[in-house]
Amino acid sequence: MILLSILAALAAAIYVLAPLFTEPVDLDIRFAAERQKLHLFTHSNEFAAGIMKNRKQAHPPAQIDIDRLLQERFDLNLKDLRNTFTPRRD
Amino acid sequence: MAESGFTLLAMALVLSLYASLVFGLAGIRKSYRFYASARRANQLVFAFIALASVLLLVALLNRDFSLEYVAHYSNRSLDLFYTIAAFWAGQAGSLLFWTLLLAVFTWYYARRAKPTHLLFHPPAQAVLNAFLFFFLYLLVFKSNPFKPLPFGVSDGVGLNPLLQNPAMIFHPPTLYIGFVAYSLPFALAIAALLQRSFSDAWLASLRRWSLFAWMFLTIGNLLGMQWAYVELGWGGYWGWDPVENASLLPWLTGTALLHAILLFERRRVMQTWMLVLVVLTFALTIFGTFVTRSGLIASVHAFGVSTLGPAFLIFLSLILVGSVVLLIARRSSLQSTSSIETWSAKESGFLVGHILMLALAAGVFIGTLMPAISEWLVGRQLTVTEDYYNRIARPLGLAVFFLIGICSLALWRRTALRRFFRNALAPMLLAGAGALISYALAPHGLWAQVGVAVFIFSFSAVLFSLRRPLADRRRMLAHITHIGVLLFFAGILGSSTYYREKTVAAHQGEEIDFPPYRLHYQGMDTINLPDRHIERAVFYLYRADRSLGMFHSEKQRVADFQPVTEVGIRSTLTHDLYLILGSFDASTETANISLLYNPLVIWIWIGGAIMVLGTLGSFFQRHRSGQTQKEAI
Numbered sequence: 001m002i003l004l005s006i007l008a009a010l011a012a013a014i015y016v017l018a019p020l021f022t023e024p025v026d027l028d029i030r031f032a033a034e035r036q037k038l039h040l041f042t043h044s045n046e047f048a049a050g051i052m053k054n055r056k057q058a059h060p061p062a063q064i065d066i067d068r069l070l071q072e073r074f075d076l077n078l079k080d081l082r083n084t085f086t087p088r089r090d
Numbered sequence: 091m092a093e094s095g096f097t098l099l100a101m102a103l104v105l106s107l108y109a110s111l112v113f114g115l116a117g118i119r120k121s122y123r124f125y126a127s128a129r130r131a132n133q134l135v136f137a138f139i140a141l142a143s144v145l146l147l148v149a150l151l152n153r154d155f156s157l158e159y160v161a162h163y164s165n166r167s168l169d170l171f172y173t174i175a176a177f178w179a180g181q182a183g184s185l186l187f188w189t190l191l192l193a194v195f196t197w198y199y200a201r202r203a204k205p206t207h208l209l210f211h212p213p214a215q216a217v218l219n220a221f222l223f224f225f226l227y228l229l230v231f232k233s234n235p236f237k238p239l240p241f242g243v244s245d246g247v248g249l250n251p252l253l254q255n256p257a258m259i260f261h262p263p264t265l266y267i268g269f270v271a272y273s274l275p276f277a278l279a280i281a282a283l284l285q286r287s288f289s290d291a292w293l294a295s296l297r298r299w300s301l302f303a304w305m306f307l308t309i310g311n312l313l314g315m316q317w318a319y320v321e322l323g324w325g326g327y328w329g330w331d332p333v334e335n336a337s338l339l340p341w342l343t344g345t346a347l348l349h350a351i352l353l354f355e356r357r358r359v360m361q362t363w364m365l366v367l368v369v370l371t372f373a374l375t376i377f378g379t380f381v382t383r384s385g386l387i388a389s390v391h392a393f394g395v396s397t398l399g400p401a402f403l404i405f406l407s408l409i410l411v412g413s414v415v416l417l418i419a420r421r422s423s424l425q426s427t428s429s430i431e432t433w434s435a436k437e438s439g440f441l442v443g444h445i446l447m448l449a450l451a452a453g454v455f456i457g458t459l460m461p462a463i464s465e466w467l468v469g470r471q472l473t474v475t476e477d478y479y480n481r482i483a484r485p486l487g488l489a490v491f492f493l494i495g496i497c498s499l500a501l502w503r504r505t506a507l508r509r510f511f512r513n514a515l516a517p518m519l520l521a522g523a524g525a526l527i528s529y530a531l532a533p534h535g536l537w538a539q540v541g542v543a544v545f546i547f548s549f550s551a552v553l554f555s556l557r558r559p560l561a562d563r564r565r566m567l568a569h570i571t572h573i574g575v576l577l578f579f580a581g582i583l584g585s586s587t588y589y590r591e592k593t594v595a596a597h598q599g600e601e602i603d604f605p606p607y608r609l610h611y612q613g614m615d616t617i618n619l620p621d622r623h624i625e626r627a628v629f630y631l632y633r634a635d636r637s638l639g640m641f642h643s644e645k646q647r648v649a650d651f652q653p654v655t656e657v658g659i660r661s662t663l664t665h666d667l668y669l670i671l672g673s674f675d676a677s678t679e680t681a682n683i684s685l686l687y688n689p690l691v692i693w694i695w696i697g698g699a700i701m702v703l704g705t706l707g708s709f710f711q712r713h714r715s716g717q718t719q720k721e722a723i
Contacts, residue, residue, distance in 0.1 A: 001094070005097045008101065012101060012105065015130055015134065016130045016131045019127045020124070
């Protein structure tokens with residue numbers, strides 16, 4: 001039982017500490033990048049409204065272009081992007 | 091089993107401390123490495139606690155009486171469902187259950203983190219993991235559910251028969267979910283204060299978790315009332331017991347919090363107030379736990395004297411002091427961008443409602459702590475009576491219910507008084523007429539008539555508001571929730587004001603007249619079951635010469651426990667007939683019974699169910715600022 005506990009604790013320690021050594025260096029700035037994205041997203045309502053307008057008017061090519069453009073620029077999951085870009089209703 | 095469970099909890103303890111510290115570092119240094127490492131630690135904390143919980147459950151189901159907890163709260167004759175309920179029936183098991191819920195919520199919150207949440211996610215997780223560390227510390231060092239029994243036993247003591255009621259299978263878990271879920275709004279508030287960021291995504295999460303916690307706290311309280319009504323056998327559903335009060339307090343401040351969030355969403359006012367309510371509500375959930383587990387105040391619901399009291403007191407003090415310091419330090423970031431424009435705006439009604447609910451909470455808080463306060467001040471324990479609470483709750487509660495009607499007719503920013511009175515005229519006339527009619531039919535003093543008038547006014551005002559086409563679904567759901575609240579109020583008003591009671595010493599063959607019922611006493615049945623002895627007083631029930639069948643109440647005697655009364659209840663939409671067997675004198679074959687006529691009790695449960703359904707609907711509605719539902723986690 002004691003041996004099993006030591007092994008489990010060792011495995012847990014390796015699992016938890018691994019990201020500290022395996023994550024690439026540039027990931028340290030990911031927070032800053034996310035913050036920038038957040039800032040840009042929350043300050044671009046007109047842009048967001050534009051996307052929605054295109055979607056509502058069923059212009060698939062335009063939508064794809066804008067999605068791709070945003071994806072390339074911000075390297076963000078499209079699903080998250082859509083969630084962020086819902087226009088204000090009030 | 092004992093070693094495995096304890097080892098899992100000990101490892102989770104170490105990992106939760108690591109997760110809390112490293113999440114904090116990730117927040118300060120904006121380091122993704124630290125963030126990823128802390129997330130993994132958090133995943134393991136959740137996995138280890140879940141595994142430990144499964145082990146305890148397996149031990150209960152296998153009747154592993156080598157564990158003290160299993161031997162104390164279960165026995166071989168216990169049903170499957172009550173064996174599962176034994177998991178949270180005792181001090182250590184319920185503490186593990188609490189920790190499991192907190193671990194589930196923390197894990198879920200970490201899992202659902204989105205880019206828009208990354209700003210306040212690490213500090214919020216740091217707070218939640220610190221809470222996990224605290225509860226794991228209690229489990230490992232103070233109240234270990236895997237503590238081995240030093241001697242062997244062939245059977246356990248079993249679950250208290252009072253707790254063997256279907257409501258008790260669901261009442262503690264739902265109440266705990268409500269209590270524990272308030273950790274999330276608190277952690278979110280602390281994170282936002284630390285980051286000086288109050289984004290729409292943050293507000294959406296705050297609203298969602300507050301609604302979730304409030305909904306479960308409501309369900310938990312309702313089930314507790316139902317249990318008290320059916321199982322405790324005194325004819326009521328709320329006895330102002332300290333532990334009942336402890337669950338009412340966060341419900342009151344949590345209700346104020348939901349309205350404060352709405353106010354901030356709509357009008358960007360009273361941000362500090364909203365955060366204060368978040369802190370207060372969470373602190374009250376910990377206070378409730380402290381009352382239940384410290385043994386400070388005697389209660390039918392409490393776990394008895396334990397060594398956990400000082401730990402909870404220190405934890406509570408840290409939460410309050412830390413939050414107040416942070417609020418003061420961040421006061422410059424908490425300037426509201428808007429203010430309440432006139433006293434006639436709906437916002438003013440909300441503010442008055444908050445003050446009333448907080449005044450009620452303060453009164454209940456003082457009453458609950460009175461034994462401890464008086465012992466400290468005068469050296470002996472003084473307890474306040476039910477009358478104290480009723481004197482506070484009656485006027486304040488009526489004012490809150492009246493405000494529901496007023497606010498449903500008022501408008502945001504400014505209410506044109508002429509229009510308001512035009513809309514309020516019909517509800518006011520109905521309320522006046524209703525009060526007069528009720529007085530003519532059954533005069534019951536001033537409070538009863540005021541209560542009837544308030545109910546009719548607010549109920550018709552809310553219905554009046556629903557008459558208008560409501561494009562905003564969230565508003566409609568809020569009105570539905572308020573209809574539930576008012577029906578709940580009607581149930582309380584009817585049953586507490588218009589009830590009748592009769593105590594009878596019934597002899598076999600005797601007929602008891604209790605309008606509109608007649609009861610024919612058949613005699614006493616005695617039933618012997620393997621684990622209990624039952625004495626049942628059997629009656630035939632009649633209403634206007636129509637037989638309604640058998641009606642009975644019983645006393646159950648289980649070894650090692652106090653006798654339990656199982657009451658007879660006949661529920662209709664207008665009233666409940668409630669039969670309590672007090673005692674039985676075998677020498678004279680006399681059953682001493684009490685009969686109660688409780689009007690409108692069923693509307694407490696119906697109103698409560700509507701309240702919960704309305705809140706559930708609101709929970710799935712989108713955030714006002716346009717954030718989609720998925721944005722809130």
